[in-house]
Structures are given as C-alpha cells and as structure tokens.
Amino acid sequence: MAKWGEGDPRWIVEERPDATNVNNWHWTEKNATPWSKERLSQLFKDFKIEQNDIDCVVEAVDKCNGEATVNNRKGKLIFFYEWELVLKWSGRLLKNSKLSHKGKLTIPNLSEENDLDDVEITVTIDESNDESETLKLFMYNTGRDRIRHQLGVYIKELKEEYSKNLLLPKKGDGNEAPLKDSKLKDANNVKNAIHKAVTVSAKTSKTPLNASINVGCKLDVRTLSMTEEFHCNANDLYNALTKPEMVTAFTRAPAKVDAVRGGEFVLYGGNVLGKFEELVPEKKIQQSWRLKNWSSGHYSNVVIEFEETSSSTMMTLKQTGIPASEYDAMRTNWHRYYWHSIRQTFGFGSSIADSL
Structure with missing residues (x-):
C-alpha cells in the first residue's frame, strides 16, 4: 500500500493554496x-x-x-x-x-x-x-x-x-454556500463528468484500442506485473472488479461499468477509462485501459487472472503499454486505489505478495 501523499496527482488532486479546486x-x-x-x-x-x-x-x-x-x-x-x-x-x-x-x-x-x-x-x-x-x-x-x-x-x-477546512469555498460563493445548493450542484457535476468521460471514450474508441496514434515519434512504454492475495473466493473478487455497485463502493465515486465484451468502464470522474476485451468469470479480465491524460488514442493492455486456493484467491495483473514516465505512479496507484481500497471496503484481508 502506498503511503499518504504518494498518490498520482492525476488520480487525486491535492488541495491547492489558491483554492482553485x-x-x-x-x-x-x-x-x-x-x-x-x-x-x-x-x-x-x-x-x-x-x-x-x-x-x-x-x-x-x-x-x-x-x-x-x-x-x-x-x-x-x-x-x-x-x-x-x-x-x-x-x-x-x-x-x-x-x-x-x-x-x-x-x-x-x-x-x-x-x-x-x-x-x-x-x-x-x-x-x-x-x-x-x-x-x-x-x-x-x-x-x-x-x-x-x-x-x-x-x-x-x-x-x-x-476536517473543518477540507471543503474549499465554491467559486463565486465567498466563504460559504447553502448545503442544499451544494448537493444539487455536486450531483449535476457528477452526471456531467461521467457523460463527458463516456463521450471521450466513445470518440477515441474509433481508433484500435491496443494501438497508439502515429504522431511521428515512438512512445517509450513499460510492462508492469504484480501478484496479490485476497482472502475471498475468486467469484467475490471478480465481482468486485465488474459489478457497478461494487466498483462504485471501492472507488468511492460514481462508476460506469458495462462488464461485457466491448463494454466500457469509466472510473474516478473520467480519469480512468477503457473497454472490456475478454471476460471469463472467476478466471480472467482483459481490458484496454488508459488514463485520460495519456496521448490521444493510446491504451495499455491489462490482463487480470484469478487462481482460487483452499483459503484465498491469488490475483495476478500484467499491464503492457504503460508510458515509461507513468510506470512508478501506475504501480503505486494500482496498490492504493484498487487493491488496498478493495480490501478495506469488502474486508478481503491483507496482501502477502508484492509487486514483481
């Protein structure tokens, strides 16, 4: 699990002193x-x-x-x-x-x-x-x-x-805003963000998901592999990664998850998005996966496999096509925002195997 403060700022945006959140x-x-x-x-x-x-x-x-x-x-x-x-x-x-x-x-x-x-x-x-x-x-x-x-x-x-000072003043509100208006605006913001992210995903999907657009230079990419143990059966872990309500629970944010071949997923306010390429219940999930800020049309390939033992489930992940500059942050964020959050949310125990 990553220590506090080591998160990728593209997944979590820290509070800024100029209150521009x-x-x-x-x-x-x-x-x-x-x-x-x-x-x-x-x-x-x-x-x-x-x-x-x-x-x-x-x-x-x-x-x-x-x-x-x-x-x-x-x-x-x-x-x-x-x-x-x-x-x-x-x-x-x-x-x-x-x-x-x-x-x-x-x-x-x-x-x-x-x-x-x-x-x-x-x-x-x-x-x-x-x-x-x-x-x-x-x-x-x-x-x-x-x-x-x-x-x-x-x-x-x-x-x-x-936690008093964690909520920043809203734009144009001075120092405070009515609670009801705040909740209404936040609900509309969530809808708009998901709609926008889905639109972006739909547009970029016209390009083959596993290919990068030719922009005249070769993208330096790396491969990430990791193994984690979860104290649950394979079906529970498979569902945690494919059921919309369970994904919403561990990401703590609205999530679009259409777990069928070719179905889209949009997580973390549109910062993580892609498509399901292959689904084998309790055995395998393959995705075309990207961060929103990556080069247009560039997707990594994520393969997650499950092996159930008598007392737990071993999960292996292999992600190819990660921009080299993103590798360290990507490794940290899988641990923190996926595996640790899943364990914390659903009580699936602790890891005994670290990133390879």
Whole structure:
C-alpha cells in the first residue's frame, strides 16, 4: 500500500493554496494519522472508570497501529480510519484490598466499516485471582461502554473538528454556500463528468484500442506485473472488479461499468477509462485501459487472472503499454486505489505478495 501523499496527482488532486479546486470537484485528501495518534493518546491517558468500591484507570495507549485520512470528493467528505489499539489498565477494590491489578484492553477493529457498538474490545488481566477477576468483570460490563464513549469522541472530532477546512469555498460563493445548493450542484457535476468521460471514450474508441496514434515519434512504454492475495473466493473478487455497485463502493465515486465484451468502464470522474476485451468469470479480465491524460488514442493492455486456493484467491495483473514516465505512479496507484481500497471496503484481508 502506498503511503499518504504518494498518490498520482492525476488520480487525486491535492488541495491547492489558491483554492482553485472549483466547486470542490477534485479529490482532496488530508492525512489524519499523526493527529489521530496524538488524540487517541490524550483520550486514554489516565482515563478513570469508577463505580461504588471499584477504582480502575486506563493508564496509557500501549499500541496504536493504523492510519486515518479525510477526503473531499465532489463536495462530500469521506472518512477512512483503521486502528488496532492496545490500552494498559489497572484497578483496585477499595474496601477489601489495597492491591493493584493490571491488564490490557485490545481493540483490533476500529474502522469506518464498523458501527461503534460492533467494535470488539477484549479485556485481559496479567494475573488471575478472585480480586482481579472481579475487576475484569467490571471492565467487561462497565469499562467497555466507557471506552466506546471515548472512541466516539475521537470519531466525532475527526469528522467535525479535524476536517473543518477540507471543503474549499465554491467559486463565486465567498466563504460559504447553502448545503442544499451544494448537493444539487455536486450531483449535476457528477452526471456531467461521467457523460463527458463516456463521450471521450466513445470518440477515441474509433481508433484500435491496443494501438497508439502515429504522431511521428515512438512512445517509450513499460510492462508492469504484480501478484496479490485476497482472502475471498475468486467469484467475490471478480465481482468486485465488474459489478457497478461494487466498483462504485471501492472507488468511492460514481462508476460506469458495462462488464461485457466491448463494454466500457469509466472510473474516478473520467480519469480512468477503457473497454472490456475478454471476460471469463472467476478466471480472467482483459481490458484496454488508459488514463485520460495519456496521448490521444493510446491504451495499455491489462490482463487480470484469478487462481482460487483452499483459503484465498491469488490475483495476478500484467499491464503492457504503460508510458515509461507513468510506470512508478501506475504501480503505486494500482496498490492504493484498487487493491488496498478493495480490501478495506469488502474486508478481503491483507496482501502477502508484492509487486514483481
């Protein structure tokens, strides 16, 4: 997966200081990872959980792995966060003992995919005895709700405070625009972009898709190969790349996908487009594939093949005809905007094989 900030600016347009992201059309992204780590640490530093004769405290965040970003896509804020947390806690029974018992709280799945009530919180103790088991039961029955409340504070602040300046003023609106007008304009912009992209694709398709227009110079091209493992069956992964509703889900934007031979696809606001050349369910997808800014009429050839194992599906991709200047960005963007996003959206697990 690519690190934040390494995305191809032709796929994601970063926020510009001159506020020329007119009508918030482009995808702007803000890295919320450092802020999130600091805020989570603050929320769980000496956080007390008390009731009757029981005194417990979350002392600190022992482990905080993950990432968070805030994205603006066509005037709509989209939040991505995925965290694995381990909190250190201690507790005492005030009446009968002055001994302090220690343990940990493990939160493996704090993400936008899970409702707060569904976030798993595991309570453990370092040493088991009658007192520590009483404290553990208290943390399970009462402490977990208090922990979820703090997690809710983090999520609310991420969405309401940290992301305040991500939406830029619209052209001609001064500093703000009515929400209803914003949504209406954004909906019209989406329709116009898809229509325009499809028109461009239809015009360029008059030229053979696997050929480049002869403009008097030879285009330097390269070939990209990569292998990825997904924890799903081949049919699920095939559908994720061919079903319009699933493509829309992982690209987080309206998508045109006509998964038949000769059918067109238009993704990421028209920046990615092409045609399906061959489709073999659960086995193979072949596409004529291009970025909108490539030389007119030039398409790369993408072949994606699936091999299902007993516990996962191995996916191999080979893309030929990539302009040499685009190779590094292309490799990064397949990982980030396709494979990582598919795993994050549909829960298909993590990669064990990297780009060849």
